[in-house]
Amino acid sequence: MSPLSKMDETGTSPSAALPSSPLPSGEKGLAMKGSEGLTSARILVSLATYNERDNLLPLIREIHAFVPAAEVLVVDDKSPDGTGRLADELAAADPRIHVLHRAGKLGLGTAILAAMRYAIDKEYDFLINMDADFSHHPRYLPAMLAGMKGRDVMIGSRYILGGGTVNWPLSRKAISLSVNGMVRILMRIPAHDCSGAYRCYRVAKLRRTDLDHLLSRGYSFQQEVLFRCRKAGCRIGETPIIFENRRAGASKVNPKEMLRSISVLLWLGIHAFCGWE
Numbered sequence: 621m622s623p624l625s626k627m628d629e630t631g632t633s634p635s636a637a638l639p640s641s642p643l644p645s646g647e648k649g650l651a652m653k654g655s656e657g658l659t660s661a662r663i664l665v666s667l668a669t670y671n672e673r674d675n676l677l678p679l680i681r682e683i684h685a686f687v688p689a690a691e692v693l694v695v696d697d698k699s700p701d702g703t704g705r706l707a708d709e710l711a712a713a714d715p716r717i718h719v720l721h722r723a724g725k726l727g728l729g730t731a732i733l734a735a736m737r738y739a740i741d742k743e744y745d746f747l748i749n750m751d752a753d754f755s756h757h758p759r760y761l762p763a764m765l766a767g768m769k770g771r772d773v774m775i776g777s778r779y780i781l782g783g784g785t786v787n788w789p790l791s792r793k794a795i796s797l798s799v800n801g802m803v804r805i806l807m808r809i810p811a812h813d814c815s816g817a818y819r820c821y822r823v824a825k826l827r828r829t830d831l832d833h834l835l836s837r838g839y840s841f842q843q844e845v846l847f848r849c850r851k852a853g854c855r856i857g858e859t860p861i862i863f864e865n866r867r868a869g870a871s872k873v874n875p876k877e878m879l880r881s882i883s884v885l886l887w888l889g890i891h892a893f894c895g896w897e
């Protein structure tokens with residue numbers, strides 16, 4: 621089996637980003653035009669932010685350079701550096717930008733959950749979540765969207781052919797790879813990167829996924845959501861991304877939360893493995 625055909629089992633090659641002809645009319649809203657990646661689907665890109673003032677404007681510009689029709693939702697937790705105020709200014713100037721303000725730092729997991737509920741309430745077709753620190757580059761957005769043909773969740777994957785990480789400390793890499801291995805085996809999720817946050821969801825399927833009983837609030841959120849998506853019958857695919865360490869600002873990684881997350885994953889994983897789901 622060639623490397624490319626292996627990749628096709630789980631994802632799309634980068635060339636899938638720019639299909640030369642429109643997709644079948646049965647696939648709602650994924651007709652893309654040339655390199656602009658235009659689509660008739662309603663696409664929401666969610667950015668959870670905590671102290672991302674220096675990244676926000678350049679990131680939104682890049683998102684719109686790749687997918688001009690995308691709407692952007694900033695979920696800000698009262699960032700002390702004024703990210704929320706900047707987001708309001710951007711939203712006032714561009715109807716494609718929306719902002720959700722939360723009362724304080726409530727965690728990345730619940731911020732993404734808030735974006736999921738927003739996408740469901742407002743009936744978007746696709747929700748793409750990205751980190752707001754340029755670790756998830758907008759250049760991959762067209763491939764993520766093209767990959768939604770026949771799939772319900774598309775993962776921007778570091779762990780398939782063509783994917784990878786740059787400038788990531790060895791300790792983070794080791795933890796990430798071990799957690800992913802454990803989740804794949806215990807939860808039987810058919811994906812190589814179950815912990816990354818760069819994902820596209822078909823909102824109609826998210827609506828049917830149980831998001832009301834999530835145990836996770838922190839890092840295990842990504843794996844738990846994927847686990848619940850699989851239980852809801854979602855078809856999961858992966859497309860390669862190179863994850864780059866943040867351009868500006870500091871990581872919010874917290875060792876206590878990491879331990880809590882590993883406990884949640886073990887709990888869910890052992891239940892799934894033993895068939896007690």
Ligand SMILES: Nc1nc2c(ncn2[C@@H]2O[C@H](COP(=O)(O)OP(=O)(O)O)[C@@H](O)[C@H]2O)c(=O)[nH]1
Nearest residue numbers: 668669670695697726727728731751752871872
């Ligand atoms: N709204 C919100 N966003 C958060 C919170 N914690 C982290 N983020 C955002 O989540 C993304 C990933 O966080 P980051 O600190 O870069 O984690 P790392 O990439 O794993 O080091 C970034 O866009 C952060 O600004 C939070 O408590 N609330």
Ligand SMILES: [Mg+2]
Nearest residue numbers: 751753755866
């Ligand atoms: Mg980051």
